[in-house]
Amino acid sequence: MRKVKAVRDTGILFGRLMRHILRSPDTVITTVLMPLAFMLLFVYVFGGAIDTGTGNYVNYTLPGVLLIAIASGVSYTAFRLFTDVRGGMFSRFYAMPVTRSSVLWAHVLTSLAANAVTIAVLILIALLMGFRSDAGVFSWLAAAGILLLFTLALTWLAVIPGLTAKSVDGASAFSYPLVFLPFISSAFVPTATMPAAVRVFAENQPVTSIVNALRALLDSAPVGNEIGIALAWCAGIAAAAYAFAQRAYRRVG
């Protein structure tokens, strides 16, 4: 009975937030445009000069572009949370017979849904630009699973500033370094050409293993243990961020 109520409340609040997204098309457009600009830049400007050892540079950049999209997309999750906390909507819901966890989960699910749409749009545009994949259903599902887990991890990360920030800018500032992370990884250029210190960082940060795993899955190449490392990073970040987010959530009055 209580579970049914929780699901119902989450559904109603999720519908409310999806309406927010539909009514501010600029947030949808920006989340697609910025990564798209990077993709165009890399494919049509830098692409010719970068030797990736593979034929299709659109294929090469796509995973990194998707991660940038998610990293910037979750800043809107933080923004929506901040607005709800500061605007008193959270207090309004808490003082009502509404399942408390539903209030937060609605934001998390909205983040997953919004980012899924952004990613689908970017993949469609990539197809027009020459992205080709002969991956089977299983590989696609695995890639989708990694992207979902990555989104979930960054969403829980976004929840923390969303609940605790003192200003709007503070709420979304956390995403800038995340957006930057793919540039110091294997996302756009092979790490082999980087200076030693940068290379050590690039090869051991989460984006590289996630990008390599996605690339291998979509190109039907052997995935090796990259996928394990990628999943471990995502799960680790998700678990740690979840713990801190729940702590912050308990403190919100």
Added chain:
Amino acid sequence: MNDVAISVKGLRKSFKDVEVLKGVDFEVKQGEIFALLGANGAGKTTIIKILSTLLRADGGIAGVCGFDVSRQSAKVRESISLTGQFAAVDGVLTGRENLRLIARLRGIAAPKLTADRLLERFGLTEAADRRADTYSGGMTRRLDIAMSLVGTPPVIFLDEPTTGLDPKARLEVWETVKTLADSGQAILLTTQYLEEAEQLADRIAILHGGKIIAIGTLDELKRLFPPAREEYIIKQPTLEDIFLAITGEKEAEQCVR
């Protein structure tokens, strides 16, 4: 016993080492409008937050409709509605959608009808399908109060319902609150304005220094203090009268145009 809607006994609350509530006692009966009068920082919002289960007291007993706010918080939340010090409406949604959202969350059978009725009652029918962030201060506050009335909870909290509103909007809200009195719901409202308490409340409690220092009807409170001297003066229009007269004309002009 059964006609007591809110009961507060020896309520204490400190923030770090600042003792805000030092043993607050009062009772609000069903169907009564009760004003908690206190200066800025007296602890009015703190009391409202404790009663609406948003904050834990350090000591004392607080009950709503016979339910303890800390041990039976779910039951309390079913019995109350909170209109916080700052209006909490969803600016992206329309007025109608805001009301329907609350109605659906409260599990009301006919959310659409409930919304329509409240829009009508609060004079928001024309603005119903406009985004709430385009509303004036008074309209926002009326929508805010309307949202609290969804599902007719027996106890209503109004925390400084007119603070920050211009005089015209304040009168609008006063009219609204006066109509609530007929519904039989208990209303606990807080205010820093003597006049507001005087205008709206059946009984008034004055919160000062962390305690209730006086409680009673307006007449009872008047009797507590030295009798008023009778004086004959020529009544000058107050600034409020002047302001209302001028802005009223302005609006009339706009309508004609």
